[in-house]
Amino acid sequence: MKKIDKSAHTGDGAIALIHTRVYEMGFVWHERKTDAGIDGEIELRNPVTGExxxxxxxxxSKGKGERRFPGENDTTFHFVCSxxxxxxxxxxxxxxxLVCSHPETGEAWWMHVQDWFADPAHRASGRIDFDKNTQRFDQSAAHRLLNLADPHGDAHVPVAEDRPETLTSNxxxxxxxxxxxxxxxDTQDAREVFARQRDLDSDLPIGDDFILRGDRIYTxxxxxxxxxxxxxxxxxxxxAVAEWADTADDTRPRWLVHLLNQALRADIAADCAWHGGRKIVYWRATPDLTARSIRSASGRTRQVFTPKYKKTxxxxxxxxxxxxxxxxxxxxDGNWYCALVPTYxxxxxxxxxxxxxxEYLAGIKRLDRNPAVYHQTRMWAHYLRGDDDTLDLRSxxxxxxQLETFDADKGIDDKAWLSDPRKSADDEEALEDDTVAVEDAEEELALFEVPR
Structure with a gap:
């Protein structure tokens, strides 16, 4: 009686599993009936348009039935190639x-062999080490395969899918x-206005919400x-403010914007300092230079002033x-908005x-991804509304x-267009962390200084 042995049956199951996974990714599987080291081809396809x-x-494909791969445990295994x-x-x-799988359990993992064996040590050993957590061959790998086959995006561009999304603006x-x-x-020098107020023997607070225009002060x-x-x-x-906002002459609306800028600075002056060189406000240092945190929109605390210690x-x-x-x-559309741009x-x-x-600014801008910017924006909005209980809204x-939101009926998978094919999945996840990974500089570079 003719038989199909266990090895052949497992090999056929491994190919079937690859076919299923490729289908789930939205791509096309072409099996080779005769092969000398290649079992088939994956043809990229746009799952939305079908192109x-x-x-x-x-x-x-390399499949194992009931047996395990060499060195296999819950997290890793290896495979030695001829x-x-x-x-x-x-x-x-x-x-x-190279796709290694257990067809009976539906588990599969993959490795780009040219990239792995570009390392001379790997080439000499012929061994490929697999991480079972990050190298799963399933639908989550689709965007990485797209980037691998088409690293410059010449042949694939993410297309919006029919799925509702709520977009939060700044x-x-x-x-x-x-x-x-x-x-x-009788002066048009703002510094003189502040100096005169400080020189007065008065219990009145110093006014800081003003602009000087045409021998007049507006506040x-x-x-x-x-x-x-x-x-x-x-x-x-x-x-009346409406007279400035609606005038055909754009001079008065610009004055109004300048006054609004002064208003925001005045509203948060107790907590935040103004940097004239960078045109930003930033959280003041605590008296003892310890970290300061405020409650964010999510209810969690976020540090707004932090000492960073040397690694050495x-x-x-x-x-x-x-x-x-x-x-x-x-x-x-007749409404005033403040566009928030968080920075450091x-x-x-x-x-x-x-x-x-x-150097520090360049470093953190390379690391900041959408989640970090989103949470920083919400933190500032939360603080300005007084939800943190830091601001006295009476003053x-x-x-x-609230931050304006917009409903959309289409969306693009962020991982598909933000991913960098030159980086591993672990590297991409690490970049989403809201941290500063800048090495201590060895030589001082003189920059502008702002007087205290």
């Missing part, structure tokens, strides 16, 4: 995958006062409520990291700029609402 991309991956197989695979003009709704106060003044609060009332040279008048000397501070903010006021600031002592500010000039 094929004329890009191929070659596949060699010299002839390696030579054959390395000569291929397209990427070759536009924070703002309600502004209806009245601006203005009065004559959100009545001047008599601050020391500004002592230095103006004439009577105070009121002006954990007891010595390398620099201080401050959460910072750029912003822009915009009027859209670095100081050597909590006050003076770090001498490596540019703020502006009232801050």
């Amino acid at each position: 094929v991309a004329n890009r191929m991956l070659l596949v060699q 010299d002839a197989d390696v030579d054959y695979w390395m000569s291929a003009p397209v990427p070759v995958l 536009l924070l709704r703002v309600a502004i006062p209806e009245i601006v106060y203005h009065a004559p003044i 959100w609060r009545p001047p008599h409520l601050s020391a500004l009332g002592k230095i103006i040279t004439g009577g105070v008048q009121e002006l 000397d954990p007891g010595q501070v390398s620099y201080y990291l401050h959460a910072a903010l750029e912003w822009q006021f915009l009027m859209i 600031h670095y100081t050597r002592d909590g006050y003076r700029d770090s001498l490596y500010l540019s 703020t000039i502006l009232s801050y609402g």
Whole structure:
């Protein structure tokens, strides 16, 4: 009686499993009936449009039934390839995958063999080490296979899928006062205005929510409520904000935006300092230079001022990291919004700029991905609304609402277009962590300084 032995049956099951997994990825499987080291080809296909991309991956299958692969445990195993197989695979003009599987349990893992054996040590041993957690051959590997076969994206471009999404923007709704106060003044130097207020023997607070234009001072609060009332040279008048916002002359709307910028700075002056060189606000250092955290929109605490210690000397501070903010006021469809752009600031002592500010900024911008920016934006919106209980909303000039959201009926898989084919899956996940991975600089680079 003729028989099909266990090995042949397992091999056939392994091919069937690959076919199933390729189908689930939305690609096309072409099995070779006769092979000398390649069992089949994966043809890339756009799962949304159905278009094929004329890009191929070659596949060699190795299946095990009840037996385990050499060294196999819950997390790893290895496979030793023959010299002839390696030579054959390395000569291929397209990427070759080795797919090892257990057909009976539906488990499979893959390795790009040309990349692995490009290492001389790997080539000499013929051994491939598999990580069972990161190299699963299933639907989650689809975007990595796309990038492997078409690293420059020439043949595949992510297409929006029919799936509802809620998009959160960085536009924070703002309600502004209806009245601006203005009065004559005999200076157009803002520094002199501050100096005069400080020199007064007065219990009144220093007014900081003003602009100077055309021998007049414009402010959100009545001047008599601050020391500004002592230095103006004439009577105070009121002006409706709507008159500035609706004028055909773009000069007054620009003045209004400048006043709004002053209002935001004044609203958070107790917690945040202004950096004139970078045009940002950033969280002030704590009196004892310890870390400071505030509650974020998710309910978790986020550090807004953090000492960073040297790797070579954990007891010595390398620099201080401050959460910072750029912003822009915009009027859209008759409503005012503040566009929040989170950033960072670095100081050597909590006050003076770090001498490596540019390097640190470049480093964290390379690492920051969408989740980090999203959470930082929500943190600033949460703080400005007063939800953190840090701001006294009774004393703020502006009232801050919610971040604008938009509903969309189509979406793109972020992993498909944000992934970098030059990096492993572990590297990509690590980049989503909201951390700063910048090595301590060895030589000082002089940058601008801002007086304390």
